[in-house]
Amino acid sequence: MKRVVLLALFVLGLAFANPAFAAEAAGNAAGSTLFFAAIVFGAAVGVGLAALGCGVGMGHATRGACEGIARNPEISGKLTVTMILGLAFIEALTIYALVIALILLYANPILPKFLNVLGLGG
Amino acid sequence: MEEPILFLCLILQKLGIPSGEYFYHHADKYGILAKIFAPHMVYGYFISILLIVLAILGTRKMEFIPSGLQNFWEFVLEALYNFTYENVPHGEDGKPNIVPLVYPLIVMFALFILFSNFIGLIPGCTCPTANLNVTLGLTLITIIYYHLLGLRFKGLGYFKSFMGPIIWLAPLMIPTEIFSHIGRIISLSVRLFGNMMSKELLLGLLTFLAGPFFAPLPIMCLGVLVAFVQMLIFIVLSLAYFAGAVEEEH
Numbered sequence: 001m002k003r004v005v006l007l008a009l010f011v012l013g014l015a016f017a018n019p020a021f022a023a024e025a026a027g028n029a030a031g032s033t034l035f036f037a038a039i040v041f042g043a044a045v046g047v048g049l050a051a052l053g054c055g056v057g058m059g060h061a062t063r064g065a066c067e068g069i070a071r072n073p074e075i076s077g078k079l080t081v082t083m084i085l086g087l088a089f090i091e092a093l094t095i096y097a098l099v100i101a102l103i104l105l106y107a108n109p110i111l112p113k114f115l116n117v118l119g120l121g122g
Numbered sequence: 123m124e125e126p127i128l129f130l131c132l133i134l135q136k137l138g139i140p141s142g143e144y145f146y147h148h149a150d151k152y153g154i155l156a157k158i159f160a161p162h163m164v165y166g167y168f169i170s171i172l173l174i175v176l177a178i179l180g181t182r183k184m185e186f187i188p189s190g191l192q193n194f195w196e197f198v199l200e201a202l203y204n205f206t207y208e209n210v211p212h213g214e215d216g217k218p219n220i221v222p223l224v225y226p227l228i229v230m231f232a233l234f235i236l237f238s239n240f241i242g243l244i245p246g247c248t249c250p251t252a253n254l255n256v257t258l259g260l261t262l263i264t265i266i267y268y269h270l271l272g273l274r275f276k277g278l279g280y281f282k283s284f285m286g287p288i289i290w291l292a293p294l295m296i297p298t299e300i301f302s303h304i305g306r307i308i309s310l311s312v313r314l315f316g317n318m319m320s321k322e323l324l325l326g327l328l329t330f331l332a333g334p335f336f337a338p339l340p341i342m343c344l345g346v347l348v349a350f351v352q353m354l355i356f357i358v359l360s361l362a363y364f365a366g367a368v369e370e371e372h
Contacts, residue, residue: 084351084354085351085354085355085358088351088352088354088355089355091317092309092312092313092316092317092355095312095313095316095317095320096309096312096313096316098316098320099312099315099316102323
């Protein structure tokens with residue numbers, strides 16, 4: 001399993017370090033293909049990784065609640081409330097990543113500076 | 123995506139006031155009225171007036187055995203009072219009693235946030251809390267209030283609690299505590315804002331992709347649950363901050 005992951009990362013690294021890709025980005029009239037691609041890729045991968053971590057955490061929370069209810073079914077109301085509370089805190093972490101992704105896509109603060117460097121005067 | 127149609131803003135536009143999304147984004151051309159009657163402000167005023175009218179209607183003729191609206195209000199207020207009483211020091215074995223200082227604020231937060239989260243589900247209306255300005259305002263009320271509570275009940279010794287349990291750990295603890303307190307501001311506001319705005323964004327995208335009437339329904343069912351839970355989270359965290367500012371270190 002670890003070898004598959006390492007192989008995938010290696011191929012991805014090769015794809016991005018491809019000299020043809022870099023020459024095209026440097027020689028492109030606007031030069032901005034790689035920049036916009038990086039914005040979109042960063043937003044998507046960021047939210048995906050946040051969802052990964054939060055999914056694992058929520059699984060642990062639900063497991064704890066299920067085991068507690070299995071041991072002691074008469075306090076299942078309190079356990080459910082505690083579980084919902086914990087899930088909302090964990091879900092908020094994914095929402096933070098979503099907010100950063102939305103800022104990157106729609107209200108990007110670096111974009112005007114980048115366009116100034118290119119001379120487009122955005 | 124085109125701009126949303128909001129009913130109250132349309133009514134105000136017919137009366138001649140520049141109110142709506144378009145006027146708010148180009149507010150420098152339309153003056154300060156465009157900012158006072160921005161969509162989230164208009165719906166905030168609407169919810170405030172609605173709550174005041176409901177409260178007045180519920181307490182007009184108070185009877186000993188309640189029924190109707192008075193019954194509903196008594197249930198809500200008693201539930202919130204028990205919730206506050208359990209989570210905050212209330213005066214037994216030498217701890218200060220801060221329930222009367224905290225309870226009206228918690229009721230205001232609960233009713234305002236619950237109503238504003240629910241009103242976003244009605245087509246043609248928007249959540250006031252789907253805007254970072256509104257949630258940041260509510261967060262700043264909580265933050266300033268709990269610092270004031272700590273200063274009142276502990277005096278200037280409140281800042282000694284920033285220094286941690288052991289005195290020579292102070293240079294390590296003070297930046298950590300300061301950053302965690304600043305992080306509370308951001309986390310409390312962005313949590314509520316992010317949940318509400320992502321619900322609205324998801325509804326808009328689903329409508330755009332999959333048709334107007336039946337596609338957003340599952341998201342709306344989830345939206346009802348998320349609205350209620352986010353209100354609970356805000357209240358629980360506010361109570362935890364109030365309790366943490368007043369309690370002694372162990």
